[in-house]
Amino acid sequence: MADPTSPPDPGPVTIGDIVARLERLSGRASVTLGDILASFGQASFVPALMLPALLVFSPLSGIPLFSSICGLTIAAVSAQMLLRRRHIWLPRMLRDRAVSGPRLRQALGTMARAGRWIDRNTGERLRLLTAQPMASLFTLVCFCAGLAMPFLELVPFSSSILGLAVLLIAAAFLTRDGLFALAGLAIFAVAPTIPLVLWMGLV
Structure with missing residues (x-):
């Protein structure tokens, strides 16, 4: 039990x-998505949005159906952000999805490198893009990206690219950096062309 005299976790x-x-x-030995989200608190919407994007951007995206689970989680969190809910709720089918601890450790290197680069390069720029009403527009982009991931499960790298778009937008919300929000929007706009390019290559 938390010490009532200790300061609250700022997230x-x-x-x-x-x-x-x-x-x-x-x-x-095993870590569920519910365990991970619980470590951030039920009101930590931006970290909860960033987390599945970070996971799907990592080598974990190679696990069958993992990209779909992350995408549905992104969509669920984004929808609740749009509805201005105070606490995050996820259905059990998402909360109970697990990845082994060793496999998570193997993917941490990629996530840490991406995180260091974003942390170094974000700053307070174009803050109006991370405030309402623009914030809702970018949240809607995240919602659409999440919904698209299950349909792109079999297309190599497509879910990871959509995950990168969500990751940049979530990082923009976290740091008030509208430039990163625009970068995420640009990547989201390009992502649908990937299946077409791959199909043309096969033809």
Whole structure:
């Protein structure tokens, strides 16, 4: 039980903080999505949006159906952000999805490198793009990206690219960096062309 005299957990303020919390959880034999989200608190919507994007951007995206689970989680969190809910709710089918601790540890290197780069390069720029009403537009982009991931499960790298778009937008919300939100939007706009390019290559 938490010490009532201790200050409340402010939540992660950088992607490095998120990776550090994942590293602590990776010592377990198995880690569920519910375990991971619970470590951030039920009101931590931006970290909860960033987390599945970070996971699907990592080598874990190669696990069958993992991209679909992350995509549905992104869509669920985004929808609740749009509805201005105060606490995150996820259905059991998403909360109970697990990845082995050793496999999570193997993916942490990729996530840490991406996190360090984003943490170094974000700053308070174009803040109006991360405030309402623009924030809702970018949240809607995340919702659409999440919904698209299950349909792109069999297309190599497509879910990871959509995950990168969501990751950049979530990082923009976390740091008030509208430039990163625009970068995420640009990547989201390009992502649908990937299946077409791959199909043309096969033809």
